[in-house]
Amino acid sequence: DADVTQTPRNRITKTGKRIMLECSQTKGHDRMYWYRQDPGLGLRLIYYSFDVKDINKGEISDGYSVSRQAQAKFSLSLESAIPNQTALYFCATSDLDSYEQYFGPGTRLTVT
Amino acid sequence: QKEVEQNSGPLSVPEGAIASLNCTYSDRGSQSFFWYRQYSGKSPELIMFIYSNGDKEDGRFTAQLNKASQYVSLLIRDSQPSDSATYLCAVRAGNTPLVFGKGTRLSVIA
Numbered sequence: 001d002a003d004v005t006q007t008p009r010n011r012i013t014k015t016g017k018r019i020m021l022e023c024s025q026t027k028g029h030d031r032m033y034w035y036r037q038d039p040g041l042g043l044r045l046i047y048y049s050f051d052v053k054d055i056n057k058g059e060i061s062d063g064y065s066v067s068r069q070a071q072a073k074f075s076l077s078l079e080s081a082i083p084n085q086t087a088l089y090f091c092a093t094s095d096l097d098s099y100e101q102y103f104g105p106g107t108r109l110t111v112t
Numbered sequence: 113q114k115e116v117e118q119n120s121g122p123l124s125v126p127e128g129a130i131a132s133l134n135c136t137y138s139d140r141g142s143q144s145f146f147w148y149r150q151y152s153g154k155s156p157e158l159i160m161f162i163y164s165n166g167d168k169e170d171g172r173f174t175a176q177l178n179k180a181s182q183y184v185s186l187l188i189r190d191s192q193p194s195d196s197a198t199y200l201c202a203v204r205a206g207n208t209p210l211v212f213g214k215g216t217r218l219s220v221i222a
Contacts, residue, residue, distance in 0.1 A: 033209055040120070042214035043156070043200065050207075058209070090155055099144055099204050103155035 003027045004104035006091050012110045013081050021076045021107050023091030031094045032074040033101065034058075034066060036087040043090070049074055081111040114139045116203050118213035127222050131188040135201030135213055138182070145177055145184045146202040146210065156200055160186060191220045 004025045013019050023032065034046040045058030047066040055066060063085065067075045078085055091104040115138040125131045133147075144163050148156035162168045162175040162184065174187040184203075188195055198217045202210040 040214065043212040045209055048209050088153075099210065100146065100158055100161060101202075101210055103157070106153075106155050 004091060004093055004102055006089075006104040006107050008107060009105065010108045012112065014112055015082055017081050019078045019081055019109070021078075021089055021091075021109070023074045023076070023104055025072050025091075025093045025102075025104075027093055027095075027102060028071075029093040029095045029102075030071065031096070032068065033092040033094075034064075034074070034076045035090045035092065036060070036085075037090060037106075038087050046076065078109075078111075081109075083111045085109065086111050114142075114203070114205065114211045116201055116211050116213035118199075118201050118216045120214060121217040122219050123216055124219045124221055125191050127191060127193060127220055129191050131191045131195065131218055131220070133186040133188075133199050133201075133216050133218065135184045135186075135203075136182055137184070137201075137203045137211075139203070139205045139211075140179075140182065142179075142182075142203045142205040144204040145175070146204075147173075147175060147186045148200040148202060148212075150198045150200060150215065152198075188218075191218075193220045193222050196220045 033048040035043045049068045065077045089107045092101040094101045117136045147160040150156040160175040162177045168175045172189045176185045198215040200215045201213040
């Protein structure tokens with residue numbers, strides 16, 4: 001089984017809809033991250049969490065919110081989706097000492 | 113703003129040649145440096161990390177770090193078509209998330 005899983009893997013939604021992307025991990029890591037990737041723009045950090053009670057904004061948090069339900073679960077919400085949020089979204093985890101990040105398989109989101 | 117710069121490519125090399133990928137970073141306090149490989153439509157996977165000045169070798173891959181010049185590189189020896197991917201450089205400074213470059217696309221021509 002994969003160490004970092006994301007659901008759904010693909011999603012098409014309409015402008016204005018609320019959508020939640022979920023991430024679960026079995027690596028036992030405290031730290032979790034949400035990134036989006038757009039062609040030519042690389043990986044951009046949306047939010048990150050260093051433990052269950054810690055939530056931090058990243059480079060591009062506007063229009064997004066997160067919830068850290070447990071050490072193993074970190075969800076990303078788009079309150080009112082817009083077309084320029086169409087992107088590939090990745091969840092990642094890391095442990096306290098090494099900072100190496102392990103990525104989930106990604107969610108391809110299309111907002112029409 | 114912490115920045116990590118990479119040439120977007122594509123970098124084309126013939127099969128069997130050495131591919132050289134370069135990365136510069138702006139934050140002199142950076143402490144750890146990572147190279148990720150990403151195939152099209154897939155998630156990034158870690159291939160190398162380096163913390164100290166000098167070279168670090170792992171199989172066909174060598175990471176090189178020069179903190180004085182704020183420069184980190186990845187050499188791929190005996191390049192194979194399966195090495196064709198986008199290579200992401202990432203940098204950490206302090207207790208903060210990694211900062212990623214935009215990646216260099218490598219194409220190995222058979």
